[in-house]
Amino acid sequence: MxxxxxxxxxxxxxxxxxxxxxxxxxxxxxxxxxxxxxxxxxxxxxxxxxxMSPAPSRLHQEISRNLFLPIANFLKNQPCKAYAAPFDVRFPKESKANEAIYTVLQPDICVVCDKSKLDDKGCIGAPDLVIEILSPGNNKKELLYKYQIYQEFGVKEYWVVSQSDQTVLIYSLVNGHYQPSKIYTLGEFVTSSVLPGFGLNLDEVFTDL
Structure with a gap:
């Protein structure tokens, strides 16, 4: 910019x-x-x-639910918490004052493990994991900016879920830069380095769509 x-x-x-x-x-x-x-x-x-889009499509909502529920259930009785949009995530640079924050995103799903980042308004600081579900209306420039922000502020893991291709691509933060995974497709099992022990069959994410 x-x-x-x-x-x-x-x-x-x-x-x-x-x-x-x-x-x-x-x-x-x-x-x-x-x-x-x-x-x-x-x-x-x-x-x-x-x-943002006026309202997420039915397919978007179903995919979000199929991702969110297994993650939230896995995190029961654990310090990490999962949140689904609308949920404001603020990315402060030099100050946490409202007038000094210029980036506020609403990831489709995020996981926050540091409770000190949570307040009544949402999350201030980088979540540990962010999931964005792509739809035909997504702006490519907007997606590039989000990738750069998540990397800059230290989101440890960033999932990009394509509803049209029924795939998942995971970016993992390594030495301050994102390293992409292979593209996961139907029939494959996805795990998370941020959530050890968690796994998800993609057939269950895109079922009956």
């Missing part, structure tokens, strides 16, 4: 009731995000507003 950007002033805390009232040429912080009262779901990526 260009470094020559116009920032919305941090003390400008007016309520915004319509998405169309946002000036997309400006750069916003989480402090502004908290004052957006419209129904449209959005994410902030380095201060720029990205509008």
């Amino acid at each position: 260009s470094e020559h950007v116009k920032y919305k002033t941090p003390d400008d805390n007016e309520k915004v009731w319509q998405f169309n009232d946002i000036d997309l040429s400006l750069t916003y912080s989480y402090a502004h995000y908290l004052n957006w009262l419209f129904d449209d779901r959005v994410e902030l990526i380095k201060g720029k507003v990205f509008k």
